[in-house]
Amino acid sequence: PIAALVEVGGVKIAKDDVVRESDPTNNVPDNIFSKIGLQLHRRDNHPIGILKNAIYDYFDTSYSSKFVKFDDLCPIVSVQQNFDEVLVPADHVSRSYNDTYYINADTVLRCHTSAHQAELLRDGHSYFLVTGDVYRRDSIDSTHYPVFHQMEGVRVFSPDEWEGSGADATSYAAMDLKKCLEGLARHLFGAVEMRWVDTYFPFTNPSFELEIYFQERWMEVLGCGVTEQEILSRNGRKDCVAWAFGLGLERLAMVLFDIPDIRLFWSTDQRFTSQFSEGKLGVKFKPFSKFPPCYKDVSFWISDSFTENNLCEVVRGIAGDLAEEVKLIDNFTNKKGMTSHCYRIAFRSMERSLTDDEINQLQWNVREAVQNKLHVTLR
Numbered sequence: 209p210i211a212a213l214v215e216v217g218g219v220k221i222a223k224d225d226v227v228r229e230s231d232p233t234n235n236v237p238d239n240i241f242s243k244i245g246l247q248l249h250r251r252d253n254h255p256i257g258i259l260k261n262a263i264y265d266y267f268d269t270s271y272s273s274k275f276v277k278f279d280d281l282c283p284i285v286s287v288q289q290n291f292d293e294v295l296v297p298a299d300h301v302s303r304s305y306n307d308t309y310y311i312n313a314d315t316v317l318r319c320h321t322s323a324h325q326a327e328l329l330r331d332g333h334s335y336f337l338v339t340g341d342v343y344r345r346d347s348i349d350s351t352h353y354p355v356f357h358q359m360e361g362v363r364v365f366s367p368d369e370w371e372g373s374g375a376d377a378t379s380y381a382a383m384d385l386k387k388c389l390e391g392l393a394r395h396l397f398g399a400v401e402m403r404w405v406d407t408y409f410p411f412t413n414p415s416f417e418l419e420i421y422f423q424e425r426w427m428e429v430l431g432c433g434v435t436e437q438e439i440l441s442r443n444g445r446k447d448c449v450a451w452a453f454g455l456g457l458e459r460l461a462m463v464l465f466d467i468p469d470i471r472l473f474w475s476t477d478q479r480f481t482s483q484f485s486e487g488k489l490g491v492k493f494k495p496f497s498k499f500p501p502c503y504k505d506v507s508f509w510i511s512d513s514f515t516e517n518n519l520c521e522v523v524r525g526i527a528g529d530l531a532e533e534v535k536l537i538d539n540f541t542n543k544k545g546m547t548s549h550c551y552r553i554a555f556r557s558m559e560r561s562l563t564d565d566e567i568n569q570l571q572w573n574v575r576e577a578v579q580n581k582l583h584v585t586l587r
């Protein structure tokens with residue numbers, strides 16, 4: 209199994225189940241591994257790259273090109289960078305193996321671009337944007353995919369900038385942040401209804417989410433806030449105040465380009481890729497087909513260690529991008545205290561119609577893998 213170990217950026221990654229299962233600290237499956245390095249955000253003709261460039265334009269125009277841009281930082285980072293340096297508490301759920309891809313006990317696939325905040329502050333940057341692929345174990349539906357892209361923005365103020373404004377440093381930064389992001393939303397969407405929602409992040413205080421009203425519902429598009437003083441003082445910016453934001457590029461691109469399913473971003477089908485070109489934000493995607501989904505149910509008695517993320521990983525491992533949605537449709541506990549779950553899996557290709565045989569075979573393989581890997585009892 210030596211050949212199954214691959215090195216990326218000096219870090220050894222297990223490339224197949226055999227190796228992974230012998231190293232319990234590695235939970236990166238093949239289908240995720242194969243996405244590392246694809247860098248959709250660096251393709252000028254891809255919706256993600258087009259959106260990145262449009263956001264760059266906004267910052268270049270509003271801040272006379274002061275923001276330094278990074279879009280090539282390695283997605284393999286230390287636990288320290290991803291969590292400790294942005295003050296994520298030791299017991300925070302995001303650190304769990306159920307939520308984050310670990311390469312080994314000290315190394316992860318970054319789950320957010322905030323992983324680079326501290327090092328860039330230490331390097332002395334006061335205005336920066338970091339764009340990159342991020343990785344999260346999650347459920348399966350049309351807006352969630354285990355690899356997606358974020359852009360992080362950080363702006364540091366020195367005391368002379370807020371002194372004399374009449375506002376205290378924190379309010380000054382919060383006001384500036386909201387003004388900046390409202391401007392960005394208008395730059396991308398034109399006149400759009402938006403609202404601020406208070407929230408919590410370990411690395412900012414106060415923290416906010418920006419939601420925009422789209423297709424008759426409020427959609428969260430970014431998280432942001434005033435950087436925790438601790439992060440600034442640990443990284444050589446003791447007397448300063450700063451704001452930071454992190455936005456999900458897929459979410460925004462789905463809205464701007466009318467892309468109905470997040471899996472399409474990974475499509476190499478010409479009928480998808482040929483519809484987008486450099487500099488053209490918001491050209492509406494014309495679906496080239498609407499193949500019907502096919503639904504299959506699987507029921508089992510769960511074990512204590514069962515999680516929906518693990519199930520989704522197994523389904524994705526078998527069906528790849530043919531898995532469109534995995535949804536819990538029934539859940540009960542019997543008199544003996546055994547709990548049964550029934551999940552409905554939607555299979556659909558974005559590119560072609562699937563045959564009954566093919567789907568039955570997939571479902572058969574899913575059942576087998578669920579049984580073998582998740583320690584559940586099929587019903």
Ligand code: PHE
Nearest residue numbers: 320322431432433452453454
């Ligand atoms: N890192 C946060 C996330 O991924 C977003 C964020 C970035 C929030 C910077 C505040 C400041 O959800």
